[in-house]
Amino acid sequence: MFDPESVRPLFPALAQPVNGLPAIFFDAPGGTQVPQPVLNAMHNYLIQSNANAGGAFLTSQRSDAILKIAHTAVADLLNCAPDEVIFGANMTTLTFAMSRAIGRTLQAGDEIIVTRLDHDANVAPWQALAEQGAVIRTVDIDVEDCTLDMADFTAQLNERTRLIAVGYASNAVGTINDIPAIVRLARQVGAWVYVDAVHYAPHGLIDVRALDCDFLACSAYKFFAPHIGCVYGKREHLQALQPYKVRPAKDAVPYRWETGTLNHEGIAGTTAAIDYLAHLVPPPHRSRRAALAATWQLLTAYERQLSEHLIRGLLALPGLTFYGIREPERFAQRTPTVAFRLDQASPRQIAEHLAQHGIFTWDGNYYALSLTERLGVEQSGGMLRVGLAHYNTHEEIDALLHALRQLTG
Numbered sequence: 001m002f003d004p005e006s007v008r009p010l011f012p013a014l015a016q017p018v019n020g021l022p023a024i025f026f027d028a029p030g031g032t033q034v035p036q037p038v039l040n041a042m043h044n045y046l047i048q049s050n051a052n053a054g055g056a057f058l059t060s061q062r063s064d065a066i067l068k069i070a071h072t073a074v075a076d077l078l079n080c081a082p083d084e085v086i087f088g089a090n091m092t093t094l095t096f097a098m099s100r101a102i103g104r105t106l107q108a109g110d111e112i113i114v115t116r117l118d119h120d121a122n123v124a125p126w127q128a129l130a131e132q133g134a135v136i137r138t139v140d141i142d143v144e145d146c147t148l149d150m151a152d153f154t155a156q157l158n159e160r161t162r163l164i165a166v167g168y169a170s171n172a173v174g175t176i177n178d179i180p181a182i183v184r185l186a187r188q189v190g191a192w193v194y195v196d197a198v199h200y201a202p203h204g205l206i207d208v209r210a211l212d213c214d215f216l217a218c219s220a221y222k223f224f225a226p227h228i229g230c231v232y233g234k235r236e237h238l239q240a241l242q243p244y245k246v247r248p249a250k251d252a253v254p255y256r257w258e259t260g261t262l263n264h265e266g267i268a269g270t271t272a273a274i275d276y277l278a279h280l281v282p283p284p285h286r287s288r289r290a291a292l293a294a295t296w297q298l299l300t301a302y303e304r305q306l307s308e309h310l311i312r313g314l315l316a317l318p319g320l321t322f323y324g325i326r327e328p329e330r331f332a333q334r335t336p337t338v339a340f341r342l343d344q345a346s347p348r349q350i351a352e353h354l355a356q357h358g359i360f361t362w363d364g365n366y367y368a369l370s371l372t373e374r375l376g377v378e379q380s381g382g383m384l385r386v387g388l389a390h391y392n393t394h395e396e397i398d399a400l401l402h403a404l405r406q407l408t409g
């Protein structure tokens with residue numbers, strides 16, 4: 001079983017005190033903390049390799065090598081080829097770039113499906129295509145457990161559907177969607193699938209080949225790396241689509257999609273974060289990909305224990321309304337990210353109370369706007385979100401429950 005104490009000393013941020021108490025980071029879905037090897041990689045990049053790409057001199061050549069290595073690292077993380085990985089500012093910016101490029105291929109009346117469970121970064125870029133005549137359809141959820149309504153999915157799909165934009169997991173309530181089933185539906189009508197894996201990436205192994213999705217977007221800062229976005233696209237799509245690009249930039253894949261100068265130090269840190277994950281299970285491993293698979297097996301089991309402890313404790317609190325999957329036997333269908341409300345205090349008041357205790361949580365909609373609207377909580381402060389990562393502990397959850405009991409009595 002995974003012992004969080006084996007990694008916590010590697011994360012300097014976790015040692016920060018707040019009001020004399022150790023800080024408790026339950027804000028992972030908004031961004032995870034970074035381990036020392038990531039800090040070292042960024043630091044070293046800026047000292048030894050800091051330059052623009054493509055030059056004839058040492059630091060530029062080192063930069064080129066670091067970018068190449070990072071494409072290979074993300075390819076191992078996602079199980080794709082290095083040239084099927086695009087780096088960019090963040091997932092939202094990359095998704096807007098993708099939607100604009102895909103929009104160039106659409107005819108008026110072509111349809112796109114989005115969902116009520118998604119972060120707006122996988123909704124608004126597609127809704128923007130309505131300006132050029134695309135029809136945007138929205139799949140509903142089952143409000144009882146915040147899962148996608150698969151019957152509605154089937155009902156919304158038709159021969160005009162060109163793309164389905166869907167999250168791998170909900171950053172608000174933790175639901176993991178059945179992506180293979182959604183890809184199968186899409187294939188019936190020849191539609192593409194654009195998966196937002198930002199929230200799933202720090203909680204499980206991603207295999208774009210097995211999923212057979214067309215695109216999959218991640219934010220490195222959600223998987224222990226700096227603020228970088230990356231998108232996987234099937235090579236045939238990255239080659240056929242026309243990105244908006246400057247003329248001197250290379251036309252080859254993936255460079256044609258990597259607009260402007262990238263955040264090289266952040267990209268160096270992203271490789272280090274993937275290597276950090278790959279080293280959590282001792283060698284030997286056949287490959288970095290095999291090591292990552294072993295890591296996620298270990299971490300997923302640990303995070304499931306944390307979820308059980310947290311959700312059991314929350315459900316025992318008087319006046320608590322829980323949103324999402326709550327039965328332990330269904331925990332393979334959720335990440336350790338939970339959302340709830342209390343009768344006794346607004347989400348903001350709860351977050352402020354917890355902050356006083358050095359416990360960092362989010363309140364509001366965390367940009368999962370269609371979901372908070374559907375749940376009827378958008379006008380009253382949304383929900384309180386507690387999001388765990390593998391560096392969190394059972395004791396931290398006990399501290400949270402203790403602080404919440406001060407509010408619920």
Ligand SMILES: Cc1ncc(COP(=O)(O)O)c(C=O)c1O
Pocket residue numbers: 029030089090091092093119121122167169170171196197198199218219228229367
């Ligand atoms: C599920 C999900 N998708 C997309 C995003 C947007 O990512 P980025 O900040 O990299 O644009 C987030 C950020 O919170 C998210 O949680």
